[in-house]
Amino acid sequence: MTQPTTTPPAVAMHGITKRFGPLTANANVDFDVQSGEVHALLGENGAGKTTLTKILYGLYQPDAGTIAINGKLTPLRSPADAIAQGIGMVTQHFSLVPTLTVAENLLLSQAQGITLDLRTAEATIRETATRYGLQVDPARLVQRLSVGEQQRVEILKALYQNCRVLILDEPTAVLTPQEAEGLFMVLRGLIAQGLAVIFISHKLNEVLAISHRVTVLRAGKVVGEVKTAETTQIDLARLMVGREVTGVQVSATPPPTAPQRPVLELQNIHVRNTQHLPALRGINLRIQAGEIVGLAGVAGNGQPELGEVLSGLRTPTQGEVRVNGIDVTKADPVGMTRAGIGRIPEDRLKGVVADLTVAENIALESLAEFTKAGGQLDQKLVRQHAQSLIDAFEIKATPGTRTGSLSGGNMQKVILARVLSRNPQVVVAAQPTRGLDVGAIQYVHEQLLTQRARGAAILLISEDLDEVLALADRVAVIYEGAIVGEVKPSDFRDDPANLKQQIGLMMAGAVSGFGEQIERRESA
């Protein structure tokens, strides 16, 4: 399927290196794509896929490396440069004006001069749309279109700008299975017309279904480039997550062995996301006192929604949440806190108001306790309480410091202090170390282990598999909104590499930990 390599590739990136401060997002990456080919970029979250394509689209400048377009070295200093070179990009966040028509949106991207001939433009767009098999009516308002149709408009916009290389950044993340199938039809049409497509995904089945070649990135490096026809889902999963286990110590103290009544119980939880698509499809999970359950999974498989359910921000459409047998399914944030759930949010800036002081953010969650008769705030108590937590949790701040001015680690400590000082029976920690430096990560881990020793039931939702393995007594794997398997790291003490591979395969949706076939999403 790949064209003979005598013609230069549509795009050839060579030796690309990009650093952000101490972090190397891309290290000496080689990547090329031919006309008439879909080349998939596969990798976990943070592997450097998006960075690489942003460099190609002129949004970032590489620290080293070259880009050749059709065999000619071409510096790309801005998206305008990239567009002029025939490179188009469609991201998950569409840049369309909802109150304008499709044609108007397309004209916006390149209208010049004073007059606007909408009629001719609509005809041209209709012609382009038909040629590439993109069914969109140019006269319709964008806000009336479904997400799938809007994505088609984005692709059409790129084509309208004469793009020859199309970058699609996780295009199926926002689509229903039916829409995804439609997208694949379109992509097949595009390559038949000689376009080159770069397809970013972390979903193995999609990559196998649409691509000709796959490049796998891991921690910013290329760990493999394979022809799709010569690989399997299991091989790709191994490449994607099979890095050496480093610095992982399986938890020392064994969890309570006698079967106890679970503290946190999730039974058949179903939830829709903000786009009203099913995000959780029957989550079952039980966590005992003194146990850390790690929820592993690739990003976008329902983890944020699960965190929101347990924070009281999203109500399940089906199923039950129980804490010590008490039903809290419909509880709001106050109800969840009262029920004994300590909530550490995925986004720190949703856990604290940046413009309030540290003391205010600590008091706010249980404000009634700081309120005197007549509704007066006991400011002395607020300050004292904050100071005692600042001392106990070693936060680098004073009670009066504006929370937004703290470092990520200290901000996370404020949240931890607020939550953990109340000795919650359940701790739900969503991505608790994301974006933190090594010292702060260590600190968060120690705090979670302290809570475990105290007897809290802990759910650790993390996309960082090393973190999950380092802390969890039990690892549950979430894939497409359901738990597809559970493993105990302690069963793999002699064979940690195999443990990681097992989990990796489940994360990629390749096997089920329950020894059964994973039910695939309907794709018809």
Add this chain to the structure above:
Amino acid sequence: MQLRVERREASAWISILIPLLAIGITLILVAGLVWLSGAGLWETYYYFFIKPLSSRASVIEVLVKATPLLFTGAAVAFAFYSGYWNIGAEGQLYAGAAAAAWLGVVLKGLPPVVIIPLIMLGSALAAALWALPPAWLKTRLNVDEVVTTLLLNSVMIFFVSSLLNGPWRDPVTNWPQSPTLEAASRLPRLLAGTRLHLGFLLAIVALIFFWWITARASFGLRMRAVGRGREAARFMGVHVNQVVFRVALISGAVAGLAGASEVAGLHYHLIEALSPGYGYSGIVAATLGSLHPIGVALAAIFIGLISTGSQTASRALGVPSFLGDVVQAVLLLVTLALLLLRTYRVRMI
């Protein structure tokens, strides 16, 4: 050399500097208009800002002018503080004024100590009721309150106009003004021989109430959290909609007191031209005063000074009296532009 814009921490001194800078820039910007009107610049500004402060009587007149602005400034600041953009103080003022004009006539045979609190309470209630539909639409259906509160202003103003040209037309003079208030319904004068009335003190009380809520009460912390970070406030268990709803009604009630104070303290009847835009000037006062009670008080008095001054300047020099409104409008725009200085700093690199 390049200019770079960075986010920065808000420091206290810049909050004080901004209003002063805004006033200075406004005077420069308006200078062109003054020049076009044919009057001398220094002379005009003298009449605007110095002359009203030159005698005891005119200083007190500035305070009389500032009284409704202290109310509306407090009302608007209270709402803005929690991120509820109440642009409806003008309509709420007229709702309160209409209630006061009605109560002040129908309540008879009671001593002032009973009647006056009843009038104030009734006006606040009526205005809160008028503020209710936008608050309800905002919290239930997320309808933009800027639009609803703004549009309801015209509705209330025309409603008052229809009352005054219909059932409430003064039976004696046949003017479009409501019947004159009973003597016992009138707010007492604070200083003999001046027009300064009890409304001024009540306005100060409203600002003290605003201060206590925001600086001392738990509810103020909730308001702050909702205003600065709605999502995070919700996460921490603040009932965001409940806070917004209450704030909207309290803000409306305080704006209604401005109308009651004007009717029962100054005019003794309801007229169509009761407010030359006090509700909108309240937005200027709240913004110029950085939503801080003391700032709002100073800003309201400053606007009172401008409107007194623009009238004296108009009489003495023949400049259009609209100049006062222009100064206010420019002041608001300049202040809003300068507020960016609080969050950003421009740096040469």
